[in-house]
Amino acid sequence: MKFFYAEGSPYARIVRIALLELGMNDTVEKEIVTLRDPESALLPYNPIGRVPTLQLDDGTILTESLLIFFYLDTQHGGQPLLPRDGSDGWVTLSRMGTAMGLIDGIAVWNRALRLPEHERSPGVLALERTRATRTLDALEKAVAGGAYTGRLDAARIALGSTLGWTERRHRKFNWREGHPVLSAWYDDIAQTPSFTMTLPPIV
Ligand SMILES: N[C@@H](CCC(=O)N[C@@H](CS)C(=O)NCC(=O)O)C(=O)O
Structure with a gap:
């Protein structure tokens, strides 16, 4: 491969x-x-x-x-990273969707910011800031309620990876502000060797 x-x-x-x-x-x-x-x-x-x-x-x-x-997930004998049989009540798929949506929105926002200023759409920038903040607020509550804990499944990987990426590559946005629980959750998962080994370069 x-x-x-x-x-x-x-x-x-x-x-x-x-x-x-x-x-x-x-x-x-x-x-x-x-x-x-x-x-x-x-x-x-x-x-x-x-x-x-x-x-x-x-x-x-x-x-x-x-x-x-x-x-x-077809190439290993362990528990799937992304279960697709309802065995976990579709919880991982649901959480994965939220994490991927957060990446999608922040990636659009980040790409928009890389355009020359006169080509940037204020509407897109505002929409993506609102989407990201709204999603982080929901994640703050979800994580405080025990979501995204347990074994390192696809949803935890996607959320941890997104927050780390945002901190290093989308530095105009301080996602930690107003999200202390999520911030502590991230600091914990960020210690995982697979995370430290793949940290994106700071821009
Ligand atoms: N939905 C895709 C998104 C992948 C994506 O947008 N990758 C970006 C890098 S972060 C890329 O390759 N962009 C190059 C381009 O848009 O031409 C996925 O989940 O893999």
Whole structure:
């Protein structure tokens, strides 16, 4: 298998953490690729040009982090990172959806901020700030009530990865403010070796 990623990608990071947690990291060849680049080494494999991208041994290309999670869960004998049989009451899927939605919104916001100022849409910036804050408020309550605890499943990986990414790559937004419970939750999960080994570079 070959895994294409970028060190600054929050989506690729959740798969990188999963590979480490599943003990599969050393069995996968890896290549760091450029993004939004017509010369990117990824494009001959994946016309979508996004990471994470996983090439299976038979050449099949998987793009989209959730689909890669589905595949990885077929490759180990342990408890699935993302159970899809209702055995946990669909709780992991529900929490994963919220964490992925948080990444999606903050990624849109971050990309908008990278545009020259005159090309930025104030409406998009305001919408994404509101979405992120509303979701963090809900997560603060959920985590205070015991959500996102227990074994390191896909939802915990996605939420921890997103918060760490936001702190290092989307520095205009202090997500910790007003979210002390979530902040303590993050400080705890951030100590996990698979998290410390995949920290995105600060920008
Ligand atoms: N829904 C996709 C999103 C992946 C994504 O947007 N990746 C970004 C990096 S953070 C990317 O590759 N962007 C390059 C581009 O948009 O051309 C997933 O979950 O894998």
